[in-house]
Amino acid sequence: MGFTTGLLGGFTLTTTLLYLSLSLHARNRVHQAALLHQQSLILTNLVDPQPALPPPASREVRVGIWETAKDKWNARLESEVRRLQHMDWNEVRERMEEGVSSVYRRAFEKGREVIPDPPK
Structure with a gap:
């Protein structure tokens, strides 16, 4: 071993x-x-005890516009599904039958007004 190597x-x-x-x-x-x-x-x-610290305030993290749109979509979809689940379908059927029958009745009444009765 040399001098330089030993020194280093x-x-x-x-x-x-x-x-x-x-x-x-x-x-x-x-x-x-x-x-x-x-x-x-x-x-x-x-x-000398220190007063208790107040509980930490909850912190909401802002999300992007895409996540906000998805949350709104999901909330709207959920409310519509709940509305459909709690709907009285018999009442809906009866209203539709009444509406169709009134449209049918008016159409035939107007048709009778336009077409005269055949002579006897």
């Missing part, structure tokens, strides 16, 4: 060990600070 190898090893040590030390300090902060809050709340 030693420098790399020393730098790596120093970086890992400092990184581990910094993470430990951050963790200790979080623990101390948590313990401080616990002790403070024992002596």
